[in-house]
Amino acid sequence: MIMSTRLSGDDGFRILETAEIPSDLVLINGLPDVGLVGLLAASHIVRTLKLEEVGAIASDLLPPMIVLHGGVPKLPVRIFAGTSIAVLLSETAIPGSLLRRLADSLVDWSKRKKIQLMLSLGGMAVANRQDIEVPKVFAALSQKDLEKRLQGAAEIMEEGYIVGAYGLLLRKCAEESIPAITLLTQSYYNYPDPVAAASSLNAVNKILNLKIDVKEVLGKGEEIRLRSKDMMHRTHEEMQRMNKPHEYDLPPLYG
Amino acid sequence: MFMTANEVVLTIDLPFVTAKRIRLRYLSADAIEIYAKTSKKISFKDLGIKHRHGEFTCYHARIRVPAPIKRKMTSKLKRGVLEVHIDRLG
Numbered sequence: 001m002i003m004s005t006r007l008s009g010d011d012g013f014r015i016l017e018t019a020e021i022p023s024d025l026v027l028i029n030g031l032p033d034v035g036l037v038g039l040l041a042a043s044h045i046v047r048t049l050k051l052e053e054v055g056a057i058a059s060d061l062l063p064p065m066i067v068l069h070g071g072v073p074k075l076p077v078r079i080f081a082g083t084s085i086a087v088l089l090s091e092t093a094i095p096g097s098l099l100r101r102l103a104d105s106l107v108d109w110s111k112r113k114k115i116q117l118m119l120s121l122g123g124m125a126v127a128n129r130q131d132i133e134v135p136k137v138f139a140a141l142s143q144k145d146l147e148k149r150l151q152g153a154a155e156i157m158e159e160g161y162i163v164g165a166y167g168l169l170l171r172k173c174a175e176e177s178i179p180a181i182t183l184l185t186q187s188y189y190n191y192p193d194p195v196a197a198a199s200s201l202n203a204v205n206k207i208l209n210l211k212i213d214v215k216e217v218l219g220k221g222e223e224i225r226l227r228s229k230d231m232m233h234r235t236h237e238e239m240q241r242m243n244k245p246h247e248y249d250l251p252p253l254y255g
Numbered sequence: 256m257f258m259t260a261n262e263v264v265l266t267i268d269l270p271f272v273t274a275k276r277i278r279l280r281y282l283s284a285d286a287i288e289i290y291a292k293t294s295k296k297i298s299f300k301d302l303g304i305k306h307r308h309g310e311f312t313c314y315h316a317r318i319r320v321p322a323p324i325k326r327k328m329t330s331k332l333k334r335g336v337l338e339v340h341i342d343r344l345g
Contacts, residue, residue: 130266130333191268191336222270222335227302229268 012061012098013105019054021081023114026208030089031165032235034123034244035187036228040197040217041121041204042089048212051080051087057105061098067091085208093234094165096242103168111176117149118142118173118180119207120166121200123187125247135186135196137203142173142180153206154183159251163244181207190236192228194221256321258343263320267337271295272314274332284323284344290315291337
């Protein structure tokens with residue numbers, strides 16, 4: 001049974017806190033996206049740092065589903081936390097039409113929680129992914145002065161489009177003056193990419209001064225790809241609906 | 256899957272497959288067949304799933320292509336993803 005001690009959010013999304021979530025955390029987002037990079041990386045962070053489940057996001061707008069873990073029913077979008085890091089991850093593809101409201105609710109909640117940094121992990125599809133041994137990580141920032149926090153972990157993305165939740169979150173965080181970094185790692189578009197997830201984790205390690213071991217992600221790559229096929233398929237359908245391939249385009253303005 | 260002026264190019268993710276175990280077959284001007292044996296028997300149980308049963312040892316698909324093709328095709332398996340290049344007709 002899902003017990004909620006606190007509810008927040010009034011935009012169709014409710015953030016349920018089932019345990020105390022400290023303020024001043026770094027919030028890492030791992031939503032299903034290109035190559036499932038963020039979801040794979042965020043799940044690994046939760047497992048490796050042994051983060052506790054502390055909340056979930058509920059909405060009547062989301063598909064009516066629960067996910068069973070250890071025989072216990074859970075909401076598919078959940079929050080895990082330790083003393084300094086929280087991770088939001090979703091085990092369902094969130095329809096594009098709901099992302100704006102989700103982003104607004106999440107940023108409002110983050111502001112109340114005095115989140116010190118929102119770090120969103122995603123993929124950036126590249127046509128020649130097969131030829132890339134170590135995928136490169138790019139960063140989009142909510143404010144210029146965050147560049148020093150990267151510590152060389154990622155190259156700044158100066159121009160381009162970000163379609164989906166991470167674009168909306170970045171914009172909303174910029175409006176609300178919440179420091180936010182979106183890390184986009186070169187990956188396959190519609191195949192789960194654990195190697196890209198490992199690159200993303202290495203960047204997270206540098207930025208947050210962590211030592212998360214990525215060997216397991218690389219070693220279990222084939223199993224992860226197989227297990228994630230269904231999730232990738234659902235995510236791909238949503239990405240096509242929200243015109244995700246727009247990210248390939250070059251912005252027309254120059255100078 | 257995408258097209259160039261001369262080719263249809265398609266990619267397929269094939270976990271647990273090595274290059275030697277892949278067979279590609281031209282079916283017609285608009286379709287090919289792929290058969291790939293996995294390096295081990297894969298069962299839902301191995302993946303920690305108890306409510307679904309079954310196991311498999313190969314991937315098999317017939318794929319329709321968006322432009323007429325010739326019989327000639329080349330392929331490479333790199334990092335678990337198969338890339339197939341098929342010459343276009345005309």
